[in-house]
Amino acid sequence: MNAQTANGGIFHSMAFVHLLLDRQWRIRSINRAGMAVLGYANAEDLVGKSLEMLVPPGQWDGKRLAAALKLLEQGQMPPAFAFDLQCRDGQTIPILWNLDQPAIEVGGESGILLLGFDATAIRHSQEAIALFQSVAENYSGSIVITDAQSHILYVNPAAQRIMGYPIGELFGRSMKDFRSDKTPVEVYHQLKDALARRELWKGEFINRRKDGELYVESKTIAAIQDENGEVQYYFAIGEDITQRQEYEKQIERLMMFDQLTGLPNLGAFQREIAAAQESARLGKQQIALLHIDFDDFKKTNRAIGSDAAEQVLTETAVRIKEILREHDVAARVAGDEFAILIGPGKSEVQADSIEIARRVLAAIRRPYLHAGQTITITASIGIARYPDAEGNDDLFGNAMNATLRAKNGGGNDIRVFEAAMASDENWRRELLQAIERNELVLYYQPQINLYSGAIVGVEALIRWQHPVRGLVPPSEFIPLAEEGNHIVEIGEWVLAEACRQMRAWQDGGLPPIKVAINLAARHFRQPTLPGSIALALTSQRLDPNLFEIEITESAMMLDMVAAVRNMGQLKELGVRIALDDFGTGYSSMAYLSRFPIDVVKIDQSFVRDITTNPANAAIAKATIAMSHKLGKKVLAEGVETLEQMTYLRRSECDEMQGYYFSRPVPAGEIARMLRQDRRIAAVPKSEAPARDTILLVDDETSILSALKRTLRREGYTILTAQSAKDGFALLAKEPVKLIVCDQHMSEMTGTQFLSQARMMYPETVRIVLSGFSEIATVTDAINKGAAYRFLTKPWNDEQLKEEIRGALRHWRELYGRERGSGRQSKLFRGGI
Known part of the structure; x- marks a missing residue:
């Protein structure tokens, strides 16, 4: 040719x-x-x-x-x-x-x-x-x-x-x-x-x-x-954005739906309410909101365990969905709280809502079965109607108020909101006197830089020092303040007191740190707010850059015009703005770029099981990555364990607060911490492990000992765990390259453990070790990418060593170059 x-x-x-x-x-x-x-x-x-x-x-x-x-x-x-x-x-x-x-x-x-x-x-x-x-x-x-x-x-x-x-x-x-x-x-x-x-x-x-x-x-x-x-x-220049678009869709779905029950979360539910209210307003119709809260569920949870409690919540969601009509909407709005939206419709809405509440109450009273155990629970239900209440907050508040009345009456009951419920004169009078008598106090929870380990700020949290009841938490009197229109007055007191304390600390020779205060939705909408903040800062001779306003997503969305106006004026003053409870409300990434937000706070509901729940870990990591791309800092709330703190640090979260470092404490305790330079140990942001680290997971001590003996002269760092829980804890703390896991464990199978590990720690190589050679198990593990190899017991020592070497070579081929270049490779990945 x-x-x-x-x-x-x-x-x-x-x-x-x-x-x-x-x-x-x-x-x-x-x-x-x-x-x-x-x-x-x-x-x-x-x-x-x-x-x-x-x-x-x-x-x-x-x-x-x-x-x-x-x-x-x-x-x-x-x-x-x-x-x-x-x-x-x-x-x-x-x-x-x-x-x-x-x-x-x-x-x-x-x-x-x-x-x-x-x-x-x-x-x-x-x-x-x-x-x-x-x-x-x-x-x-x-x-x-x-x-x-x-x-x-x-x-x-x-x-x-x-x-x-x-x-x-x-x-x-x-x-x-x-x-x-x-x-x-x-x-x-x-x-x-x-x-x-x-x-x-x-x-x-x-x-x-x-x-x-x-x-x-x-x-x-x-x-x-x-x-x-x-x-x-x-x-032409271009970028393949296929995976990015799919990832963003997944993240948006994760943030709009409760991962345990599959029901809409609070943010999605609030959108449904807003749309229904507008439709009802135009058609002069009614809607009803049912708020459902289990009775004494914390006590039940402790008695039955978390697995059984999760089954109860999941099965409750199924029972509720079976009761709903075509246009009704149900949501999980908090830990053991559900809500149902009924309407729009004419006068029959109230009767329908009561009938549905009765059926839900009966469904929840039916026994739940878990691992041969019978579980019986009850719930309290509050019902509120539109147009009796204007706006999401009022409708929810009224329904929750009715639920509280049902609980106070012994629980296992239904209450319909009545106007009289919102006028508890004794409580209002006491709260007003608390303001006048200076019974309100601020406690402060430290905020820690995750890399230096130092205290860089505090969040001011209000308490009521009641002369009879002692220290009353805000959850018990802030809703009352919102009902009685005292919330703005309380917010102004918090603003003035926080600024006074900042000046006192600085006059005492302490290093300047930022102070964050929370603002209620109604307070944040006030047109006089920027002027009040400017006056408070000026009167105490404070740097505005050290003052931070925390506002929730839902509060920000209630009045977009007021939010944009006040945020713009606050930024002109130099005040920092933090978006609180991110992920529990509307949770759209678009809001991060639309508003002048400095700090994004990851809600503690995602942090609580961040080391064991792939969905929550994905949400946290995505929030951190997207926030950093937009030039925002990220702070994680509710950090209670070393494992949570280490995982967040490895995920490049900037700051944290929670019981792991300190509970909220009085101002004097903060001063002592600052003078003593109390901090957590500083750790580099990104560091490749000096030695190959292997995690061995098996619930049999003898197997772990035998594996360690086989590998002891190979020069590896060997970590061992006797349960999936301990394994996840070690993965959160240590830079593991290879996981070797037994297939048959009591908590979960090896392939289940490795599947979760793969989602949370993709830069690991994973091997399943089993005494059985089930073809289906092997195929499933390898097809899903959970396992690199499936080895059987008993093993040949030399063969096992060679498999381990091969797995670590595989790790280096996949991740070695990127890990070797350190944090810089992440910063500059993507070229021009």
């Missing part, structure tokens, strides 16, 4: 230089475009000559070509390179080359294909060529250059990878060849119009790879014109 036949019409139709060479770099064929570029009329004038004769003196680099050919023979794509060609008239033309190997023979041996295009119009110096090469070859996104008819002239390695084609199958093809029918037609119209106006175009395509797989690519395309304004080339 000769070169002419092998390449056919495609060879000569290419719009760039196309050379077929033998192993001595002699020209065997050249396409017509190449002859035109070089100024030759007949191919015979070039065939048989060495390529070196066409290269200007001093530019020929045979060693470089040989090295590129060697890479090609090893199955790797060599990088593009540049050298000039000398035309027949003596002029030189800069050419950007790519090396390929056609499936033909030249003179009895495999040929070499050189593909190049005239780079004169794009690059005017050797330095520019080198710069373009370096940027394009190392850029993580795609770079594609086409001619004016959209035929491909150049693609970088990332573009080849994204499109799924080898370079030889891309040159000369139209970009239209890679379209799918999934991209809206208007996108192409917008692209065409923008390029016709010589404007930069940005947008997204849904294209198809060589293997048929669809992918989403974000593209920026610009036209390159000559001196006459005529388009010569199109230059």
